[in-house]
Amino acid sequence: MSDPTDDDTSAGAPPGRIARVLKWVGPAIAVVLIAGAVWVLWDMATKMSLADIHAALVALPAHRFALAFAFTFCGLAALATYDLLALHALNYTSSISLTRAVFGGLIANVFANTLGFPLLSGGGARYRIYSMVGVSFSVVARLIVMSWLTMWSGILFVLGLALTLEPTTQYPVFPHHYIDRLVGLVVLVALTGFIVWLAKKRRAIRVSGMVVRMPKAKPAFLMVLAGAIDLLAACGTLYVLLPPDAVPDTARYLVTYSLAFLAGMAANTPGGVGVFEATVVTGLGIAHRPDVAAALILFRVIYFVVPLIFALVLLAFFEGRHRLAVRRARREEV
16 A cells, blocks of 8 residues: 555645746746847847938927827826725725825836836835835735736726727738637626626735735726726827838737737836837837837837936935935934
């Protein structure tokens, strides 16, 4: 007769091996994505000159710059609502002012989008801003979960809507328009079902041993809208900078942009740099064009660098004001 302890050990071994394998899946995906991006961008760079890219930059009409900044502003406004909606969903608004919630969400999300490693960059910024007013790490962790829920629900909503309403005059994303519509409807029905599920009673989920209260139906719907506006604003910024003939159709563009964003996030490069651009030019089939390279460079500056500078200034303001308040309190104690 076999020893029961042997059976238990053998039964427990596969999950352990699976966990060890899964630990390397993320880094392996990141390496593959970065390697592919390097190959695509190197091939693109060798087939054009800096003079061609500079000429394309100079030739870009001024109104496109204005539209790009307008879309960027809309995106920043959407990002600023993330924490506001999350705090309302968590029913935690007592010690956090409206101003801190708005700018805290904006700073944290800009850091997460631009610097890579969102849990460290965005999470660290979020904790620093809210810990100034005594907010605990557990609350900040729940805010991060709500932020990810907002982002993903917005992405799914936009993709579902784009695939469902895709005109038959445009090329389908999948082999046939019927498949596009089916996928889009499945996504939209799943999102609707999720909101209906939240409407029935107050729900909670467990994330890494932490219980997170889910939003009610109305806040959840507003979170979906915020995530959708965020994605559409980013898509719009790049769209107005790209040459008019570079985007074949709306649905394919939205799907390509979303995949590029997710690939950049998976690669954990700062702002998805390199991986995002390579995915866009490959998905749209617009490599080897100086005007496309110019648009991608401008998009990187307008949608990532400029908001990052703004977020750094805001963070410095909050930090400076907090330090002054601490010094003033110490003087009063003395």
